[in-house]
Amino acid sequence: LAKTTQPISMDSYEGQEVNITCSHNNIATNDYITWYQQFPSQGPRFIIQGYKTKVTNEVASLFIPADRKSSTLSLPRVSLSDTAVYYCLVGGLTGGGNKLTFGTGTQLKVEL
Amino acid sequence: EAGVAQSPRYKIIEKRQSVAFWCNPISGHATLYWYQQILGQGPKLLIQFQNNGVVDDSQLPKDRFSAERLKGVDSTLKIQPAKLEDSAVYLCASSYHGGAEDTQYFGPGTRLTVL
Numbered sequence: 757l758a759k760t761t762q763p764i765s766m767d768s769y770e771g772q773e774v775n776i777t778c779s780h781n782n783i784a785t786n787d788y789i790t791w792y793q794q795f796p797s798q799g800p801r802f803i804i805q806g807y808k809t810k811v812t813n814e815v816a817s818l819f820i821p822a823d824r825k826s827s828t829l830s831l832p833r834v835s836l837s838d839t840a841v842y843y844c845l846v847g848g849l850t851g852g853g854n855k856l857t858f859g860t861g862t863q864l865k866v867e868l
Numbered sequence: 869e870a871g872v873a874q875s876p877r878y879k880i881i882e883k884r885q886s887v888a889f890w891c892n893p894i895s896g897h898a899t900l901y902w903y904q905q906i907l908g909q910g911p912k913l914l915i916q917f918q919n920n921g922v923v924d925d926s927q928l929p930k931d932r933f934s935a936e937r938l939k940g941v942d943s944t945l946k947i948q949p950a951k952l953e954d955s956a957v958y959l960c961a962s963s964y965h966g967g968a969e970d971t972q973y974f975g976p977g978t979r980l981t982v983l
Contacts, residue, residue: 786968787968788968788969790971797976797977797979798974798976798977799872799959799961799974799975799976799977800911800959800972800974801974802971802972802973805969805971807969843910847968856913856972857913858903858910858911858912859910860908860909860910861910
């Protein structure tokens with residue numbers, strides 16, 4: 757299983773762009789990279805997923821270099837409501853099913 | 869579209885007691901997951917079902933934890949007997965087919981406190 761490493765915490769201010777980088781050096785060929793967001797007392801919520809290059813949706817962008825050994829979640833113009841824990845997951849079908857492992861995540865704190 | 873439902877939301881028991889959690893996945897989702905999330909940590913997969921069959925239960929403490937998904941829809945997770953270290957949030961998630969690119973939808977979780 758691919759292991760991920762991401763910063764434990766990050767601080768930002770409202771209106772700024774936040775980039776959270778995740779390293780996954782032993783990513784496998786069939787692995788996807790997925791980011792989830794979790795607020796206190798709630799289950800994680802899907803943000804974005806990619807396999808290579810760049811993916812953008814209405815809330816975030818995901819940048820994946822050619823070697824796929826890292827990925828960067830970009831949150832444009834964050835607000836107080838973006839304060840949450842962000843998890844980077846790497847996984848794919850491996851024999852018995854879709855193996856996904858959550859790390860400890862990155863606690864993002866957004867201030868005024 | 870209704871989300872993943874879980875009950876109860878909170879449970880307090882004493883060690884050595886038994887407890888059960890219930891999960892109703894999103895309609896039409898074939899894959900169901902149970903996770904354990906200890907305070908300050910990310911969720912840890914306990915068991916994964918594909919319809920009513922077990923795909924992965926490698927991290928399930930089988931001496932005290934059990935789970936079933938009868939008829940391939942609802943699922944229950946049971947702990948018997950509970951230990952202090954079982955205090956955690958138990959999250960249920962479902963996905964359409966369990967593929968590598970499949971999105972998992974999580975329920976609100978059940979917070980278990982073992983005294």
